[in-house]
Amino acid sequence: MIELRRDPISSRWVIINDNRDFEYGGNDNISILDQKLCPFCPGKENLTPPALLAYDKKGNKVSDKSWNIRVIPNNKPILAIEGSISRRAEGLYDKMNGVGAHEIIIETASHTRDINSFGAIEFAQDIVVAQERINDLKNDSRFEYISLFKNHGQDAGETISHPHFQLVALPIIPKNIKDEMFTAQKYYEFKERCLICDIIEQEISSGARIVTESDSFLAFVPFASRYPFETWILPKEHTGDFRTIHDKKKIEEMSEVCISVFRRLFKVLDKPSYNLVLKSLPLKQDYLQYYHWHVEIVPKITRFTGFELGTGMYINPTIPEESAKFLREAE
């Protein structure tokens, strides 16, 4: 069964999918595959579906061999690519069939490397590939939102340690994203300015939470960080949609900032598990003026407890300004 169900009290959609053998997110007895068994390593292409895209180190499109970046459909997707959207009631409950896309972007042919050891041009290629996939998925009118994320380390829910991003296209806009858009829109109506542009302005002028910056990008520890050493990366100029960053130089500049953040995190923390997520616009509704895409990186060194579950609030045992100082001074 793959089904989307909505909790009527919290308005939160949940994906019910029992085809995953507890693989996604894993359980206590999870075994991260060792390199010999890794289905994402070169030479093991037969263990996965055929590539949707593959590029060599020079950025040339290649067939499913001699690749350095490879995009594949997840062979145990959280949502199924086939079928049309059908919203139905079950008494007072709401559900829909579990339609969506779930792709894996294998970032590099190397099993053991990760973003902190990447070069800027190399990581820029991953960004371009992610944009290419998002552009393609956007053409599918069934999809409303695309989530790009990465789980690194067991505490972050990683199940295969070969570096990879995941891309999930959803037939709904998640409630949390709707809420963010709503807040950003209200702020815009009140101030006639983008909320996140104002945040950037204040962060640059204060400086206390900056981790690193370039001409066009800023990395900072957010004022109300949920997690120790949480870091966000944003374009300084107003840009609603992540896909609109076309310029090769800009993408390389962004890569440089991302890699710098990861080098600092890996220097300050001991092999941290982390999640990375891209927050960008829903696909069909126009929030271009209001919202401002950004990347959120959260090291997983604290646990989700009953307090977070019961309130949705977080407890951060570090002071954001101090986390930023550690990271700023780490390189």
Next chain:
Amino acid sequence: MIELRRDPISSRWVIINDNRDFEYGGNDNISILDQKLCPFCPGKENLTPPALLAYDKKGNKVSDKSWNIRVIPNNKPILAIEGSISRRAEGLYDKMNGVGAHEIIIETASHTRDINSFGAIEFAQDIVVAQERINDLKNDSRFEYISLFKNHGQDAGETISHPHFQLVALPIIPKNIKDEMFTAQKYYEFKERCLICDIIEQEISSGARIVTESDSFLAFVPFASRYPFETWILPKEHTGDFRTIHDKKKIEEMSEVCISVFRRLFKVLDKPSYNLVLKSLPLKQDYLQYYHWHVEIVPKITRFTGFELGTGMYINPTIPEESAKFLREAE
């Protein structure tokens, strides 16, 4: 520093507290204290602040000796009990001083027992004590919401394994709770009935997700469960506020249902880590008609990944109706 900060994009309050030594929620290297060092065991009262309340096995109030249930202030609280509320701006950001209460309800003198091995009368005493503390904290006009929760097992963020609940009084209503109240109120305005009463009606009539029930209480796996074997316990009759269950027989009946749920969970799952949370009304605003208190129990056998972080959605690798069947047939 203990401070409440609000993220302007998600409207989520975060507690910044660096007096916790990463103790709350813990990190990878966490060591759960062994019994010899446990500060919650009888004879170790000098390791904690003096008791706010203590009861013996017969339910008589006792001094801080010969107790079976003992309530203490947390000696490293997530919020500080002293101080008045002061909401301030920091540029466009919102913050307030970290005022609140953080108490520990030591459920039993025994270090190694847990709810699944409790008797109904014994657990009923814990419920009465929790109500007594909530009633007392409600008198403090600084508080807006009280969260009662329990972390059992390392994956649930437990740091001391001696059975205990935690009680946190907050000077704000968390956004998630506000959202639930808003939805419940809208539903009431539309239907002129309580949303959760309607859910109970549908669950009883379908039966597919029921775990166990008594005359006055229902335990079921919610339609859109976030976690495998997630189970909610509710009074069948409309009751907004948890504290209004006064009747001793009713409390014992509720205990019986709770214990039965835990016995089933411990039978079906292998020593599960779990969180338990109470969802009840905010303290000052009157949602008595709209909301319906309940207990949510979630075994922690899946992990929180970048997908959950980026969307607020959950992926449940089990079918709620099947989880319910396993639990129903487990006793």
